[in-house]
Amino acid sequence: MGLNLEQIPHLKTLSKEKFIRDYFKPQKPVVIERFIEDWPAYSKWSLDYMKEIAGDKEVPLYDDRPVAHDEGFNEPHAKMKMADYVDLLKSKPTKFRIFLWNVLKEIPQLQKDYNYPDFGLSLMKGLPMLFFGGKGSHTFMHYDIDLANIFHFHFEGEKECILFPQSETKYLYKIPHSLIVREDIDFSNPDLNKWPALKLAKGYSTKLKHGNVIYIPEGYWHHMRYITPGFSMSLRAIARKPKNFGKAVYNLIIMRYFDNMMRRIKGQKWIDWKNERAIIKTNRNLSFEGSNINLADEQTVEV
Template identity: 40%
Template sequence: MLLSEVDTVENISKEEFLAKYFRPQRPVLIKGLAKSWEAFDKWNLDYIFEQAGEQVVGLYDNKPADPNKATDEPVEFMKMRDYIKLIQSQPSDLRIFFYIITDKLPALLQNFSYPDLGFKYFKRIPTLFFGGSEARVLMHYDVDLGDLLHFQFEGKKRVLLFAPDQAPYLYKVPLSVHTVYHIDYENPDYTSFPALAHAQGYEIFMEHGDALFMPSGYWHFNRYLEAGFSVTLRSFPSSPKRLLKMLREVFVIRYTDKIMRKLFKGDWVSYKQKKAFRESEQALKRKMERNAS
């Protein structure tokens, strides 16, 4: 992988953000953006422990999804208080995925303000994600194709970002929003995944209060370096073309894959993984031929 540093700023105006990052669809890390919130001191695991400790939450781990089950089925369930105690006391790869604040912890909505950066937020689903110090999230892009403002709290996190045009080198799985399961982004094996060596992206390290702007369709891999959590704010699709693409992703591609997975289970998953390899190998071959000509 060919990784470079993302633009990093301490403060940014709406005008500068729109001109330099939002309109050209370029990522940027805004250091300490959440620290301007009046209730910033409540953005910690202890506050969530107090407010939502009795809630039962579904947990996911680092293992590939079982082909005989739905991809969004948790591996186990636990009370929030027990989960927070676990990740604060020992290494764990368990994480909570897509915890919608408006449904499960609306009091938290009073503790932040939407940054005035010039794009329209989808305020129905500000979403929390949690992870232990061993948790990682498979390389993927978000199916709704919204622009994302992703805040990190408590522990540190490593993020890899790739623009949509880098998908041919990432071993994208057909009819899915993720890459093949067995790529280790912490120690990439370029012998097994030679196309990956040609993927150009960004490496970002996030700390408590930082915000990362991820443009629509950007691929991202998240690795929790310490126990922590994050909140993602989403925008509406910013053009009719993107809206139509989002509807196709959600209602055609996603449900076609669900039906095929239910019918053919492991055979379907295996077929898609092999096809991902073939397509990335072909993309690499075309690139090498262009470079040689």
């Protein structure tokens, strides 16, 4: 028995009217397979091309190590020249990833290779971000700090996506005062005996190939795993629902600064406490709902 995941529909093309009616308004994900074939990026963008035009750029790298108390918010774990990083991606599996790499700031000429599509939403023109990963690398299950509507365009190789709406947060072992769930959960192959609440979470999954774009509704949790080396670009539009917009403002001006302050004051004890609370709160949610799912003995913790 695995996660309760519905396959995300794949459409060849999608009109603005149909997107707004069938996916944006009901906040459902969708993959469009042939939406960007007229972009220069569709035929030009590859790992080799990125090495050619950005090889001398130093890039921030992240892996799947657990969050540590002495690391700042989104602080990179290593840095490397883009040329060396692409060579690494093409030579062997690696956990190192690039995320939130600003195209406009780093390689302005890439702007000529894509446009801002008219999905009926106002896209933020200053925030096109690139994401790179090696075979087997993955992100923790997380949602974005601004709870934006995301259009995620994939280039080269294949990538697995697992999504959950915010309504399923109560089953995901969310870490308090953060944007992630327990980092020791492998969402590609979860141990449902150890993490029984995941059996109740209803989500979505799909695989992306070169040229595909996935719409990730506002605030959706997402886990990305690179089946082969590749990269993607995200364009975003601000959250429209008042509750999500309010949560985004809170995250940006209060939550992340509070969490960094507590790391400095309490150190690793703060991280450990948050990990414990994720289990306690999730188990409590199951109890409130009268769930008959047995909670694993190893998840009993003292506060």
